[in-house]
Amino acid sequence: MATTSPPTPDYVMGLMRGVIDPELGSDIVELGMAKGATVTDDGWIRLQIDLTTSGCPLRAQIQKDIRARLTSLPGVTRVTIDWGELTQDERSEAMAKARFNVSQNAPDTSIPSTTKVVMVASGKGGVGKSSITTNLAAALAEQGYAVGVMDADIWGFSVPRMLGVDGELVSKDGKIQPLVREIGTGRLEVVSMGFLVDQENSALMWRGLMLNRAVQHFCQDVAWPSDLDYLLIDMPPGTGDVQMGLAKMLPRAEMLIVTTPALNAQKVAARVADMGAKNYLRIVGVIENMSEFVAPDGSRHSLFGEGGGQQLADDIGAPLLGQVPIEPAVSVNGDQGDPAALGETP
Ligand SMILES: Nc1ncnc2c1ncn2[C@@H]1O[C@H](COP(=O)(O)OP(=O)(O)OP(=O)(O)O)[C@@H](O)[C@H]1O
Numbered sequence: 013m014a015t016t017s018p019p020t021p022d023y024v025m026g027l028m029r030g031v032i033d034p035e036l037g038s039d040i041v042e043l044g045m046a047k048g049a050t051v052t053d054d055g056w057i058r059l060q061i062d063l064t065t066s067g068c069p070l071r072a073q074i075q076k077d078i079r080a081r082l083t084s085l086p087g088v089t090r091v092t093i094d095w096g097e098l099t100q101d102e103r104s105e106a107m108a109k110a111r112f113n114v115s116q117n118a119p120d121t122s123i124p125s126t127t128k129v130v131m132v133a134s135g136k137g138g139v140g141k142s143s144i145t146t147n148l149a150a151a152l153a154e155q156g157y158a159v160g161v162m163d164a165d166i167w168g169f170s171v172p173r174m175l176g177v178d179g180e181l182v183s184k185d186g187k188i189q190p191l192v193r194e195i196g197t198g199r200l201e202v203v204s205m206g207f208l209v210d211q212e213n214s215a216l217m218w219r220g221l222m223l224n225r226a227v228q229h230f231c232q233d234v235a236w237p238s239d240l241d242y243l244l245i246d247m248p249p250g251t252g253d254v255q256m257g258l259a260k261m262l263p264r265a266e267m268l269i270v271t272t273p274a275l276n277a278q279k280v281a282a283r284v285a286d287m288g289a290k291n292y293l294r295i296v297g298v299i300e301n302m303s304e305f306v307a308p309d310g311s312r313h314s315l316f317g318e319g320g321g322q323q324l325a326d327d328i329g330a331p332l333l334g335q336v337p338i339e340p341a342v343s344v345n346g347d348q349g350d351p352a353a354l355g356e357t358p
Pocket residue numbers: 134136137138139140141142143144165168170248249301302336337338339340341342343344346
């Protein structure tokens with residue numbers, strides 16, 4: 013029997029506000045994971061904690077943290093934690109809260125708050141991120157939207173060539189002015205390292221310092237117009253510093269993941285999805301590129317395997333938004349700065 017009276021359940025829950033879910037970065041009360049506490053007269057605290065998944069690998073850490081806060085309290089004789097699992101709705105709500113908290117701490121950008129930001133990402137190189145980004149951008153512009161295109165592939169930029177936009181970025185009133193191409197009733201507003209170096213092939217080493225911060229400049233120091241409907245970001249392959257930096261800077265961004273039909277490509281693509289999840293980015297869906305080749309005689313050939321897009325979509329719980337066939341026009345028109353999406357070809 014304890015000599016001092018035990019803490020109240022409210023006091024216990026108050027202490028739980030100091031327990032941060034290491035993955036979501038917010039406290040377990042706010043995230044709705046600490047469901048409630050009971051305390052008996054003789055100092056037995058029972059807590060109900062629901063985790064995002066029952067097999068949460070961080071459970072041990074959370075448990076340690078909770079115990080450290082409770083066991084040494086005066087009047088406490090015993091601490092029991094009943095573990096449960098959040099419902100799907102509760103989990104979505106927890107994610108939304110975490111995302112909101114992160115966005116509160118994210119740096120200011122010059123991207124209007126009304127702009128829908130979509131990162132086009134993939135684990136592997138050469139799967140068609142840039143082709144998808146530029147074609148999507150061109151198609152949206154043709155429908156009358158103002159579409160920003162940020163070429164975040166600092167070292168291997170290809171957006172200028174694919175969109176047929178050429179020129180130099182100039183600065184006005186301390187802001188970088190994107191290059192504009194009008195398409196139909198809409199327009200493209202483009203920034204790329206390609207506009208900062210003399211030639212597409214020239215080595216970029218000489219601007220090493222600036223390059224490290226290029227995407228930050230693209231987010232913060234570009235005069236993105238206030239009527240920008242979309243901002244599509246062509247990501248470099250993989251999950252390196254640039255990707256992580258962007259994800260942190262733009263917690264509101266959504267991710268579109270490009271993959272090929274080869275089943276073994278899914279592991280790397282899933283890593284990208286994982287990166288998105290860690291930064292609470294919403295994944296809009298998966299696009300399977302180079303799905304099949306339809307020969308002039310109408311016969312179909314799955315040159316790069318089958319089922320990869322669907323498999324990845326299933327794995328990460330996002331929809332498969334589309335399958336783009338192998339279409340020579342994508343490549344030819346891309347080389348000519350004339351996105352295939354603008355022609356009659358699919
Ligand atoms: N559906 C398609 N049909 C035919 N060719 C395609 C298709 N998609 C992409 N390509 C071609 O494949 C090549 C690679 O595409 P792209 O540059 O878009 O890939 P990426 O993922 O951006 O590559 P990187 O990782 O190097 O940036 C390009 O030459 C492009 O024209």
